[in-house]
Every structure is written in C-alpha cells, then in structure tokens.
Amino acid sequence: MKKKVLIIDDSLPIRFLLEAIFSKNYHVVSAQDGLVAMSWLAKGHTPDLIITDLQMPNIDGHELVQFLAASNLYRDIPVVVLSACNDADTIAAVNQHHNVQAFFSKPFDPVLLSTSVADILNGHLVAAS
Numbered sequence: 001m002k003k004k005v006l007i008i009d010d011s012l013p014i015r016f017l018l019e020a021i022f023s024k025n026y027h028v029v030s031a032q033d034g035l036v037a038m039s040w041l042a043k044g045h046t047p048d049l050i051i052t053d054l055q056m057p058n059i060d061g062h063e064l065v066q067f068l069a070a071s072n073l074y075r076d077i078p079v080v081v082l083s084a085c086n087d088a089d090t091i092a093a094v095n096q097h098h099n100v101q102a103f104f105s106k107p108f109d110p111v112l113l114s115t116s117v118a119d120i121l122n123g124h125l126v127a128a129s
Contacts, residue, residue, distance in 0.1 A: 002027040003121050006047035008037045008064065010056040015105075018051060021110050022117065034059030038067065047077060049121055054083040054090070062094070069099050078120045082108055090114070 006032040007018045017028045022028050029047065031037040035058035037050075050068070054061035061081060068074045078101040081094050086105035094100055101120045104113055 003048040004029065005117070006031065006040070006044075006050045008034060008050065008052040008056070008061070010053065014053070014082070014090055019112070025118070033057050033069075034061065034064035037064060037083075041074065046074075049078050049080065049117060051080045051082060051117070054081060054085050054094070065094060066098060073086075075099055080104065080113070080117060080120070082106055082111075082113075086107060 001029055003026050005022050005026045005028050007022070007028060009015050009018070009030075010032050012032075015032070019028050019030060027046075029040065029045070032042060033056040034052070037052070038059060047066050052061045052064055059067075061083065065079060065081070067081060068077060077099060079099045080102045081100055082104045083090070084106040086103075092102050094103055104116075
C-alpha cells in the first residue's frame with residue numbers, strides 16, 4: 001500500500017506540481033489551506049507525511065505546525081515546510097517543532113524535495129535546507 005502524503009498550499013500551480021512529483025510513488029491528498037487540511041484530519045484520516053506552505057489564508061502553516069506538534073494524534077507525523085518566507089527567524093521558529101523534518105525555500109529543487117521526502121518516509125533523518 002502506498003504511503004499517504006498530505007500537501008497543503010494555497011497556490012494551485014504548486015499543488016499541481018507537488019501532486020505530479022509525488023503521485024507516482026505515494027497516495028497524494030491536497031488542501032488549499034490549513035483549515036481544509038484540519039477538516040480532512042478531523043474525519044479520521046492520517047497521512048504518513050505532510051508538506052505545507054506557511055503563508056496561507058484561514059489557518060496558515062505556522063498555526064498548522066503548532067497544532068500538529070501539540071496534538072497527541074498528529075505530533076509524530078513528519079512535516080516538510082515549503083515557503084517563500086525564508087528569513088532566519090522564520091526558519092528557526094518553524095524548525096523548533098520536533099515534527100518539522102525539513103524546510104525548503106521556494107523556489108525549491110523538486111529532485112531534492114523528492115529525495116528528502118523519500119528519506120523521511122524511510123526513517124532517515126534529513127537536514128533542513
């Protein structure tokens with residue numbers, strides 16, 4: 001059975017790109033913001049990995065990562081952050097959550113992202129980019 005990856009980004013082209021990258025090897029579910037993602041999670045779905053943007057309407061990536069880290073149900077789901085907001089303070093704030101396994105700045109290298117996701121899902125630690 002394919003592992004499940006939840007992609008959260010308010011940019012439709014980014015979601016399409018990520019779905020194209022990951023759908024061959026994983027079951028991909030996408031959401032346009034944290035609120036839609038949390039609603040999907042609340043219905044009993046549990047992904048093996050979450051890829052999220054930070055800047056989104058409704059519930060943004062910061063709030064989502066904090067929610068996941070504080071949740072007994074979701075805190076061990078690895079998270080990969082993709083963001084155009086890549087200043088040192090943002091990266092440090094996001095990386096303080098134990099569930100954030102990697103940080104990629106937009107624009108990102110799809111090959112490196114794909115390799116990192118595979119490494120994380122196979123239990124290997126990945127250094128944040």
